[in-house]
Amino acid sequence: MGKPAEYYQRDRRLHPPAHAPHYKTSVTRSPQKALISLENSISEITGPRFGHNDIGANDNDLLFNFATPGESPIGERIIMHGRVLDENARPVPNALVEIWQANAGGRYRHKKDTYLAPMDPNFGGCGRTITDENGYYFFRTVKPGAYPWRNWVNDWRPAHIHFSIFGTAWAQRLITQCYFEGDPLIPKCPIVQSIPDPEAIEQLTAALDLNATIPLDSIAYKFDVVLRGRRSTLFENRMEGN
Amino acid sequence: MAQKLDYLRETASQTAGPYVHIGLAPGAAGFEIFDNELGQDIAGPNAKGERIRVEGIVRDGTGSPVKDVLIEIWQANADGIYAHPESAGEVEEGFRGFGRVIPAFETGIWAFDTIKPGAVDGAPHLNLWVVARGINVGLNTRLYFSDEDNSADPVLNLIEWENRRATLIAQRGDDATYRFDITLQGDNETVFFDV
Numbered sequence: 001m002g003k004p005a006e007y008y009q010r011d012r013r014l015h016p017p018a019h020a021p022h023y024k025t026s027v028t029r030s031p032q033k034a035l036i037s038l039e040n041s042i043s044e045i046t047g048p049r050f051g052h053n054d055i056g057a058n059d060n061d062l063l064f065n066f067a068t069p070g071e072s073p074i075g076e077r078i079i080m081h082g083r084v085l086d087e088n089a090r091p092v093p094n095a096l097v098e099i100w101q102a103n104a105g106g107r108y109r110h111k112k113d114t115y116l117a118p119m120d121p122n123f124g125g126c127g128r129t130i131t132d133e134n135g136y137y138f139f140r141t142v143k144p145g146a147y148p149w150r151n152w153v154n155d156w157r158p159a160h161i162h163f164s165i166f167g168t169a170w171a172q173r174l175i176t177q178c179y180f181e182g183d184p185l186i187p188k189c190p191i192v193q194s195i196p197d198p199e200a201i202e203q204l205t206a207a208l209d210l211n212a213t214i215p216l217d218s219i220a221y222k223f224d225v226v227l228r229g230r231r232s233t234l235f236e237n238r239m240e241g242n
Numbered sequence: 243m244a245q246k247l248d249y250l251r252e253t254a255s256q257t258a259g260p261y262v263h264i265g266l267a268p269g270a271a272g273f274e275i276f277d278n279e280l281g282q283d284i285a286g287p288n289a290k291g292e293r294i295r296v297e298g299i300v301r302d303g304t305g306s307p308v309k310d311v312l313i314e315i316w317q318a319n320a321d322g323i324y325a326h327p328e329s330a331g332e333v334e335e336g337f338r339g340f341g342r343v344i345p346a347f348e349t350g351i352w353a354f355d356t357i358k359p360g361a362v363d364g365a366p367h368l369n370l371w372v373v374a375r376g377i378n379v380g381l382n383t384r385l386y387f388s389d390e391d392n393s394a395d396p397v398l399n400l401i402e403w404e405n406r407r408a409t410l411i412a413q414r415g416d417d418a419t420y421r422f423d424i425t426l427q428g429d430n431e432t433v434f435f436d437v
């Protein structure tokens with residue numbers, strides 16, 4: 001068997017550096033030695049695959065998945081939807097997309113979150129889904145609130161949803177955060193601004209998508225995720241045929 | 243100027259933050275929301291091979307435990323086959339090879355049970371991915387086993403600094419338990435890979 005086709009190398013210049021001094025926690029959690037570059041082997045070309053049997057039918061409905069029957073969480077009802085694509089602009093079907101977020105007041109359901117905004121008894125704050133054959137996914141949730149954190153003395157995170165995505169390969173594994181169009185906290189956030197490339201920040205900002213709203217029910221935002229693309233196997237085969 | 247290429251650019255990574263446990267391992271963090279928590283049974287009931295336990299701690303540059311870390315595991319079965327269509331061969335029913343582990347809240351010590359994988363393109367190894375608050379891009383590393391012959395492994399031998407290779411070798415103790423500590427920064431920093 002020949003070598004498997006590799007994924008395009010990750011362009012580290014559009015990702016935040018490990019050591020981002022204005023995001024203080026990174027200072028002692030960042031490796032100081034250079035990463036060792038590996039050619040993809042079967043260990044990185046493969047990766048866990050997930051299917052509909054792994055998740056529940058309502059796991060992508062955060063208005064519903066933790067609420068007392070007949071009740072729903074407080075906050076701005078939103079549809080968060082989009083596609084998972086690769087760098088070749090091809091959809092990634094059967095991608096597992098997992099999200100977690102604060103409630104509308106900016107509070108997480110986590111014992112270490114002591115922000116004084118109240119817990120919402122009807123909101124859990126996590127969901128997951130699997131992309132369809134077009135790479136499409138959607139969640140129903142509430143728009144998360146901004147929240148304060150001690151980085152500098154008075155920092156506030158912009159409203160955001162944490163996204164975790166599995167494509168088809170371990171090499172594509174990605175965790176990121178999705179921000180909301182027009183949020184004035186985005187340019188002030190040391191975590192967002194750890195990304196050196198302004199276009200990459202734009203790419204993390206979900207767009208208001210009026211066409212996808214449900215009239216008199218929910219407003220919609222569109223957030224596409226791009227995973228690493230792969231070299232064409234055709235080209236690999238040609239190389240081997242030489 | 244030249245023509246534009248049609249590629250998209252990869253979405254930038256952001257830290258998993260302090261609450262990654264409720265997002266990706268809610269049940270383990272004491273928050274019951276999903277019926278089926280992913281990554282809790284790596285090998286499944288039918289897996290061949292030696293049942294092992296791996297335990298360790300992740301430390302930051304000050305030597306303190308990183309208690310809000312989440313580690314993902316990706317491994318082959320005892321025959322060196324991954325549960326993936328591009329790996330040649332079949333795995334046992336119920337074998338996923340994927341795991342997620344979080345530390346004990348008080349100590350930062352984590353442990354997971356699995357089976358020892360077979361050789362894959364070199365010595366047997368587990369692929370690990372480490373995320374936490376303060377880690378801006380998930381860190382890829384590998385775990386090799388102290389009781390295997392790792393001398394010809396192509397990835398270990400790629401590490402120019404021979405003294406750093408030891409950071410990737412889990413030490414076998416009693417009862418088929420291996421110890422694997424990860425150091426994010428400083429002396430004895432674990433080798434991380436750009437895959």
Ligand SMILES: [Fe+2]
Binds near residue numbers: 102157160162259
């Ligand atoms: Fe957050």
